[in-house]
Amino acid sequence: MRHRFPVLETERLVLREPRRSDAELCLAAWGDEETMLYFGTEPLATRAQALEQIRDFRDETSSGEGIRWIITERGRDEYVGDIGFFDYAPDHARAEIGFLLAKPLWKRGLMSEALTATLGYGFSVKNLHRVEALVDPRNAASLRVLERRGFHREGILRDYEFERNAFIDLALLSLLRKEWEARSAPGLSREAAGPRDCSAHRAAGT
Numbered sequence: 001m002r003h004r005f006p007v008l009e010t011e012r013l014v015l016r017e018p019r020r021s022d023a024e025l026c027l028a029a030w031g032d033e034e035t036m037l038y039f040g041t042e043p044l045a046t047r048a049q050a051l052e053q054i055r056d057f058r059d060e061t062s063s064g065e066g067i068r069w070i071i072t073e074r075g076r077d078e079y080v081g082d083i084g085f086f087d088y089a090p091d092h093a094r095a096e097i098g099f100l101l102a103k104p105l106w107k108r109g110l111m112s113e114a115l116t117a118t119l120g121y122g123f124s125v126k127n128l129h130r131v132e133a134l135v136d137p138r139n140a141a142s143l144r145v146l147e148r149r150g151f152h153r154e155g156i157l158r159d160y161e162f163e164r165n166a167f168i169d170l171a172l173l174s175l176l177r178k179e180w181e182a183r184s185a186p187g188l189s190r191e192a193a194g195p196r197d198c199s200a201h202r203a204a205g206t
């Protein structure tokens with residue numbers, strides 16, 4: 001049986017399933033050198049690569065290895081970024097999170113909003129116990145977004161990946177379910193609350 005994709009809504013955003021028609025704007029974002037500086041992969045160069053990326057996003061969900069949402073602004077159903085869980089380890093109720101936002105929209109609190117919704121889904125719908133993130137220690141924006149949502153820096157994985165002809169360190173961050181719940185307790189800001197899941201059914205996958 002095919003499950004319906006879990007659309008998430010926040011005040012300014014709608015997070016929905018990836019579509020082939022997202023390829024062009026995905027290419028603009030994933031093809032930007034500055035955006036990809038600390039991302040761990042080379043910028044995309046062609047529409048074919050962007051289509052492959054969208055297909056990978058969709059496969060992630062259908063295979064159960066994770067789930068990737070396309071971030072859109074409310075009222076404008078087009079790609080402005082993406083966010084999702086991958087490397088889902090069901091036996092350990094653990095997954096890794098990753099995200100990217102198109103440069104023109106940086107520093108408006110949008111990824112914080114998307115991250116809050118996504119974490120709410122992960123912890124409250126998929127019952128995750130731990131969410132982790134691997135971040136280039138030079139990526140101040142990403143570290144800030146995560147730490148503002150309660151992630152803890154656990155340490156540095158030395159020479160962990162070979163990127164652009166050099167071994168690089170990665171910072172390991174994590175957020176546990178109990179920490180998320182403590183932040184989402186009544187009386188805290190609405191921002192810390194979970195997402196509104198607009199789907200009738202839950203997605204397969206993460």
Ligand SMILES: CC(C)(COP(=O)(O)OP(=O)(O)OC[C@H]1O[C@@H](n2cnc3c(N)ncnc32)[C@H](O)[C@@H]1OP(=O)(O)O)[C@@H](O)C(=O)NCCC(=O)NCCS
Nearest residue numbers: 035099100101106107108109110111112140141142144145
């Ligand atoms: C990381 C990224 C998603 C942040 O998105 P964003 O929507 O601009 O982030 P927000 O506006 O929600 O900002 C959250 C916090 O980070 C801070 N921040 C944002 N960009 C920053 C930067 N370049 N340097 C330092 N702090 C930054 C904001 O001021 C805010 O802090 P505050 O809550 O104390 O005010 C975006 O910069 C991006 O897509 N980067 C390229 C892709 C990438 O590196 N992804 C992560 C891979 S691990």
